[in-house]
Amino acid sequence: MHLPPDDRTLSPFTGFTRAHWEAAADALLAAVAPYATPDQALYHLPGGRPSRSGRLSDGLEGYARTLLLAAFRRDEDVLARYADGLAAGTAGVWPRVEDRGQPLVEAASVALALRLTRPLLWDRLDDAVRQRAAAWLADALTAEPWPCNWELFPVTVGGFLAEAGHEPDAARAAVDRGLERIEKWYLGGGWYTDGDGRKFDYYNGWALHLYPVLHAWLDGDAPLLDRYAGRLEAHLADYARLFGGDGAPLHQGRSLTYRFATAAPLFLGALTGRTPLAPGETRRLASGALRYFLDRGATDEHGVLTLGWHGPDETVLQEYSGPGSPYWASKGFLGLLLPADHPVWTAPEEAGPSGREDAVTAISQPNWLLQSTRSDGLVRLHNHGSEDVRYDPHYTRLAYSTATRPTPSYDNSVFVGGDPGRTGIEPLGTGDGWAASRHTAGGGARVTSVVLAHGAVEVRTHVVSRAAPGTEVRVTGWSADGEGLRAELLPVLGLSDALTGTTGEGDTLFVVLARLTADPDPAPLAASVTVQPHGNGELTVRFAGGPALRVHPGDGTVRNNSVAPPRAAEAESPA
Incomplete structure (x- = not known):
């Protein structure tokens, strides 16, 4: 991966600036492009075992999760490629969204990406494509999720469809239902358990905080944002302590192949203005995580993220992990939603807690x-x-x-x-x-x-x-x-x-x-x-x-x- 030279003046700890994040996003998007099907609807990525959901679902996963990266990058040429895939995928290529099926997860990534880039992608589609896409997504409004962070996937789809005017009553009902269900898992102090019991890991940051906060922020719902962003702010006081001096996140919990998705809640706090961290500390922790993995072989010789931690490593995988799974790491690029003149990008890096x-x-x-x-x-x-x-x-x-x-x-x-x-x-x-x-x-x-x-x-x-x-x-x-x-x-x-x-x-x-x-x-x-x-x-x-x-x-x-x-x-x- 070709990145700009380190900037040790602005970023004395990591050397990374916004330009490094942009270049990394561009390189990751370019690397997956050759693995798209001719109609751009599926991305059959190399170097990994198929997941339990099968090849078709894995191809959708590759599309949806890299679309999310393209949405954060906001490159119109790249988004045009994904627009073609959306048109083909919703014309019968993609598997349907059903109860507790992997397409429900990917529908949330598609919906969030469409909501974030509405003027650049959704509003430029033919009406027939919009209708097909909305109909495909709408199955997520009534699909039964697994009782964990999956409850937030119908919320994310519902937020977009309500905004787009498609089945608004059902969409709002899905939002309300999902947000109500996660309440019983909130234990205070910024911490959720991921479903019943005591399951604490990175899903707190890259799911249970991410989706409600983004929904409230995009909806412009100030009271709702105050509730969820306040919880995020409390969580970040602890979360910032989970990163080592070399940028490494703690090696604990499941789905560790998502790697630098650990940066998402750090940037989310800055995006909403609800964070206990100084701007330079936010960038130091987030850039530290990105650099940690890029420097240690997270991508293969073609620039594609592998199933693993540093390089390929089956010990961090679950049965649902497929070739496209690592691209939930795209969430780490949420910081690109911050304008280039935001203090997170312009302030000198500051030391993290460790x-x-x-x-x-x-x-x-x-x-x-x-x-x-x-x-x-x-x-x-x-x-x-x-x-x-x-x-x-x-x-x-x-x-x-x-x-x-x-x-x-x-x-x-x-x-x-x-x-x-x-x-x-x-x-x-x-x-x-x-x-x-x-x-x-x-x-x-x-x-x-x-x-x-x-x-x-x-x-x-x-x-x-x-x-x-x-x-x-x-x-x-x-x-x-x-x-x-x-x-x-x-x-x-x-x-x-x-x-x-x-x-x-x-x-x-x-x-x-x-x-x-x-x-x-x-x-x-x-x-x-x-x-x-x-x-x-x-x-x-x-x-x-x-x-x-x-x-x-x-x-x-x-x-x-x-x-x-x-x-x-x-x-x-x-x-």
């Missing part, structure tokens, strides 16, 4: 603890509240980071009787420097886990209950498979040097020290924290230069004994 200071941040809704270190730019997520057993291992591990991946090894797990499973996660709370949860493992055993963190150092406690005496327990930590990474795991209580132990009568406590770092010469882990057991089942944990905490591992409660004065924040060094 580049400003060492921080341990509790997020109560998902029951997460975020741990970041300025010196190496790593962000670590301690997961004590998110679960989706359909997509293990990207939900069920105890910890994730911006520099590691949870496969193929069973990292950050507790094996009980040889079983590393973690189901029925029950959040027990978060606080200043800690998080706790309880889960089921090993054929019915219960494991109560607490993590305490300071700097790059962690103390992890696990109390195993309801297991037969003599059951083997093994604890794993970080899997450092990246260059320059160092992973450490030291036994403290209940475990041998091989990090294995056995349960006794009743509850059994196991304690380890852990650290993931890219610092070349860290202080010895054993000297960085002390753990003192007490006869009442409690522990005192003292971090060198940091807090002292009193822990009751059996019930997952923590209280501060004392807290050292915080260190002054330091500026991030450009990378």
Whole structure:
């Protein structure tokens, strides 16, 4: 991909400016053009397995998701190509939108693109094409979605059709129905669970916030926009902490092949004026994510996005992932809706949270603890509240980071009787420097886990209950498979040097020290924290230069004994 030279004056951290985003969009659109069918209605992209939906649906997916990129880019010549595809696709080429079918997802991308570019595309179509397209989209108004972020696809289609005057009553009903359904999943503080249960991941940003906020913004509905953009603003305060110093998003959750779609909510906050982030910080985080993937082989030799993370990687895929799936990454280009003179494009880049200071941040809704270190730019997520057993291992591990991946090894797990499973996660709370949860493992055993963190150092406690005496327990930590990474795991209580132990009568406590770092010469882990057991089942944990905490591992409660004065924040060094 040919991009302009870095601009290290305006963008000292990433070198990227608006011109880089425009050039990247142009290159991605040019790369997919040869894979369109002669009528431009389907894009049969290379290098990937077919999804469960089949080749025809995959071809529609390739069209719809790259159309969304063209809509953000607003290139009239490219949009003319997609206009031809719309005319052919709605003349019987595209599969119908039906209950819980993949075309429902793609209908939302088509509708959003048409709404964003109405004077450039929709208004220039022949009336017969508009009627066919509206009729094809209208099936989305009554199609039953899966009970998750899919509820917002009829909302997005309905918003466009109501504006276009096609079945306006049904369109508005679909909008109202979908927005009402997602309300029960909003837990406050800017966080949704993606359907019933406790499924927290990037779908918060690139779906559950994106679609309602864009709908309200495009509709000009000020009260509705205030509600949803206010939630987005609250979410961004936490979301900004999910990016490492090298631009990497946290490697957690499903659909990770969407890559730099993680930039979408950052730009959306700027678009609506509801963001806690400075303009230069918004661009630094978004451009950092784009550059992270482009520099690490996200596109193949033809410039096409692959199914994977850096390059092709089946471990981040789901059964619905097809060759066109990675182009939900198009959402990351939403920033091109901001005019060239917007402060997001003109202000100098500013450091993101991971580049400003060492921080341990509790997020109560998902029951997460975020741990970041300025010196190496790593962000670590301690997961004590998110679960989706359909997509293990990207939900069920105890910890994730911006520099590691949870496969193929069973990292950050507790094996009980040889079983590393973690189901029925029950959040027990978060606080200043800690998080706790309880889960089921090993054929019915219960494991109560607490993590305490300071700097790059962690103390992890696990109390195993309801297991037969003599059951083997093994604890794993970080899997450092990246260059320059160092992973450490030291036994403290209940475990041998091989990090294995056995349960006794009743509850059994196991304690380890852990650290993931890219610092070349860290202080010895054993000297960085002390753990003192007490006869009442409690522990005192003292971090060198940091807090002292009193822990009751059996019930997952923590209280501060004392807290050292915080260190002054330091500026991030450009990378």
